[in-house]
Amino acid sequence: MGLGPGDPSLMTVRAVEVIAEADVVAYHSARHGRSIARSIAERHLRPDHIEERLVYPVTTETTDHPGGYRGAMEEFYAEAAERLAAHLDAGRTVAVLAEGDPLFYGSYMHMHKRLADRYPTEVVPGVTSVSAAAARLGKPLVEGEEVLTILPGTLPEEELAARLAATDAAAVMKLGRTFPTVRAALERSGRLADAHYVERATMSAERAAPLAEVDPESVPYFSMAVLPSRVELTDRADDAPAAADCGEVVVVGLGPAGPLWLTPEARGELAAAEDLVGYTTYLNRVPVRPGQRRHASDNKVEAERAEFALDLARRGRRVAVVSSGDPGVFAMATAVLEAASEDPYREVPVRVLPGMTAAHAAASRVGAPLGHDYAVISLSDRLKPWEVIAERLSAAAAADLVLALYNPGSRSRIWQVGKARELLLAHRTPDTPVVLGRDVGGPEESVRIVSLADLDPAQVDMRTILLVGSSQTRTVRRGDGTRIVWTPRRYPER
Template structure:
């Protein structure tokens, strides 16, 4: 649009009014309302508008008022396009009404509670009009900021993550996001309150949650979320989970003897935070003590107030007892494992110790993680698409004779094999011996996936023939996926080689 064309039209403003108290309007918001010819605002079918009531003292008798009345307030409608169709039609009609004023050269100010582009109705006008007319958005204080101010507690500190969620999300999604974040605000309560409460409870965050209703307005109310009557909750309310660090400020710390500790064994997945489940992320953030092999602990962000207890990779039993002893003293302990803690990792060591006195009364939970086998398989295609077996080649905790017997049995059964712990500086011969055993049952051209540091900065995934498998190319950070007689390595049209094992197995003749 040329400057000449712009000069012939009016100007559109999206005006943020703040959370409700007229004194929290910005100077710029007051200036824009004073300059505007047309004041537009959304309202429900009863005709009342919170946005208009906030700005009422700034309105003049000569202002043209455009009341944009929603056609419905629930998702029940006989519109042929359903709820979304009815709303789209309404927004299109409202935009057309404002466009008529703009085309006539009038300045239009669309009022919005809070900030215009933060869950506000103005954004629907903005998307339909801002590319056609000169437009300015005047930011406003959000309801989230107002709620935190009224609670008098920090929302997020340092490197904490603040998550803002609509309460209309499915319960499972709310639960996952609440479990994984440091701080949160859940908006749009009203009829979603029971769902949000269940999500807070399931994520273990209910005790930390605050309820804030109509922050900065005359009918403002705050309370512990768990104590609120669902029947009393309006739409303009929210749940607030403040900073984990700031939420206990000023509160007496209960003694260790007065608290019941627990141990949570957490699977970190094969690499960094992209592979971490929301539940695991939340438990790591909530822990008072982190216990684990130093290399794995380094993958967990440092949080002020948490104690980190690193140890060598060969002291699993001692590490488990140390964690359980901390929990006996009332500490909330997370024991970290790479991949899944139940697959050649710390869950067994912790549960073994926790099954005997003096630790058999300590609560223990195990949180799953994505395994190295799954990660490497996904990078290569789908080599684990049929039955498979998982075997560790380490003879540190079991004799090689047992390993060899299991390899022969799995190979004879024509199972795909996921081979963990294939080699190290002190174990150089196992891979070569395993290859010899497998070649007794598998063709030399059987595909083998070598996945090293999958998900990490030194990731390398290669596909070789079983007969060409070089033990010198394998170390402890490598996992081997050895195909069955049915596994295929196929070069696709784009040149990429993918490995997959059919789900169907040929019937016996």
């Protein structure tokens, strides 16, 4: 049964009933013999209870066992399970005491996996340490559609940082000697200022403090880092006057489609922003969050959008400018940096977060057409003359580069694809494979492979990207009937 986080009064009625009905009470302990679980349940133990103390052979990963730490623990759990099985075979009811909840990072689960299929079993849930910590802080863990992530502090710093950056709220458990790593991960993910430290919640020696102020040498194993709901923070930021200090603009790449293509870092910055700025279509891909301000605009006002975002940051706001794909590939990063290079925005901090590009997304759907050298060219002549585009197409084609062609057509640009095909056919054979990727990752995804000679401009629009193979690019039909496209990494010698 789960005994809750430490305060005996937080035990459930059912847990008390089970102890009263039990013949045997089992609990885990370190070699010193003390057991937190037993101390919680002590007032309910009787003199006639048979007590089974399951003593861990090691409490750190240092051991001379031939199987290492994992081998020592596996042997211990097997032996402990058989000790309990002996009581069960004798007809005795066994109550296994567990702090918190038995199936939440608890030692009981190792008994459960070894015994529950052999004997009638009941698991009594308990109040978790995470719930207790939130209660002691007096702060909501999650609200509305926020996501709560539970993490063990034993993860590598980089993994912790990625997960902390991507989530709304979090609890990091098993601190102790992992505290410096957890603190570094919180700082690396930009979440340290919002992190709270809670030690032995609901116990007599409990302690809570801003995590950044905690001495690493004072941190025991029974403590955790808590990142509570962001709603309160964004609500407060929305109501507060602009800060005196300059804010920040972060240009965020959303990838080509939905949330599966979003990096953890980008997800975290979108959640942390006070203001979101972007083209309406792209902004609609970002979930609405309480307290955030959203500033949508048309796709043809990049310069104005960039200056608007920088002006918000200059007044102390934390701004995320959203961009489809990668913001540095024919997208908003250039517009923001161009404006930020001039007065009055030179002092505004600007960061660019990468995203999955449309070219790489489309390539992944058919194999590896970009497996060798390739060039990226936009067919839009709105910002550069067609003569420049034609020269670059011819030069890249003559160099035998695979081509990723962005912005191939729109309602007002219907002839560029046909003209590009003519230029390319001067250097490529008619059967050169061309990948047409439209809305890759989205609900209307369509990916087709055609020959260069059969490329139909009428089947290409602004949401399509074209990948044109080199002389070495191959198409192969696999055993399941699908066609793949790939460009060898080795180029023939001349």
